[in-house]
Amino acid sequence: MEHEDLLDDVLKLAAAAGCDLECVPDIAATRSSWATATAVILDASTAAQCAQAALPRRDAVFLVSTDPAPRTLWERAVEIGAERVLELPGAEPWLVNALADATDAPALTTGRAVAVLGGRGGAGASVFAAALGLTAIRTGQHALLIDCDPLGGGLDLVLGAELEQGLRWPDMQLRAGRVAASSLHEALPTRTRGNARLTLLSGARQGASPAPDAVAAVLEAGRRAGETVICDLPRTLGPSAQAALTRADLTVVVVPARYGRAPRPVSSPITWPSWVSPPNSSSAAPPLAASPRPRSPEPPGSPSSPPCAPNPTSPKPSTAATSRPAPKALSPKPPAPPSPHWPPTPPAPSDPNEPRHDRPDQA
Structure with a gap:
C-alpha cells in the first residue's frame, strides 16, 4: 500500500485482530x-499495478x-476479482473480523455451546459442567469451559x-469486540x-x-x-449469564435426585381376593348367606317347643306412648365451708414390734 494514512489505519486494525501483516515494497514481491x-x-494504486501485471484471481482480496x-x-476491483471494497472508517469492524478469521483459520464446522445451571444450591451444576469438558477431550474433541458464576468457588478448583x-x-482486560481463539489457548490454563484440548476460563x-x-x-x-x-451459569441470571444463555444451543438444568419409595406402576396387575368383586366387573359377587346357629341337644322326655315361641305368662308390651318428666333445672351448689380440722393431723408413728395386717399371710 502506498497511501500512508490508510496503511496506518490497516496496521491498527490488524493489531486489534491479533494479525501480523507483511508489507511488500513492489509488484515483484x-x-x-x-x-x-x-x-x-x-489500495487504489497497488490495485492498478496488480491489474497491469495480470495476476491470477484468488480469494480474500480486499480494496480499501x-x-x-x-x-x-x-x-479495479472488477479487473482483479476483489472480494470486497471497504470504505474506512465505516468498514473497520468488518475488516477486523476478516483479519481475525484469516489468523484463526476457522474450523470446517461451527462449534456448539452448552449452558449448565443448577435448579437449586448444591445440585452439582459445576461438577457436571467440568465432567462435560473432560468427556469432550476423552472423545477427541476440543472444548472451552467458561465459568460465568461469580459467587462460585471457581472451576479451576473442580478440575484441580x-x-x-x-x-x-x-x-x-476484555470489554467488547472480537478475540482470537489462538490468543485464548495461549493465555488460559489448558488440559490435553x-x-x-480443554481450555479453561475460570473465576478467581x-x-x-x-x-x-x-x-x-x-x-x-x-x-x-x-x-x-x-458455560457454567449461576442460578440468578444476571447480564453476563443472559449473554451466554441466549447464545447457547442447549441448556441443561441440574436438579438433585430425591430418594423415597417409588410409586407403584399403573400397568401392574392387582390380585383381588376370591370373595371380593373387582370394580367395573360384569360378574357380581354371590350374596353371603347366614348359616344357622347350632342348637344344644335337649334331654329326653322334654316337650318340644318352637325355638322362638312367645311366653304366655309374660306381659305384653304397651303400645301407648309414655311421657317422660321434664328435667329439673340445676342450681349451682354453694361451696363447702372450710373444715376446722384442716390441715389433717398426721398419724402417730406405729410400733415396729406390732404385727402388720396389710398382707394376707399375716392376717
Missing part, C-alpha cells in the same frame, strides 16, 4: 507471495479507501487446576489428552462478574474454532 498469503489488502470510494476503485499458570476472569473467587460483551466474545471465539463451549 507481491507476485511471490500472492498465492500463499491468507489475505491481500490493496477513504469514504466514499472513487469510481475507478470499483473498476488452581495452581496452574494462566489468566482468570479478573485478569482479562492426545490431540484434544474475587471481583465482579464478567461483562456481558466479554462473555459473548469468548463464547463466539470458541464456536468459530469449532470447539464445544460449556
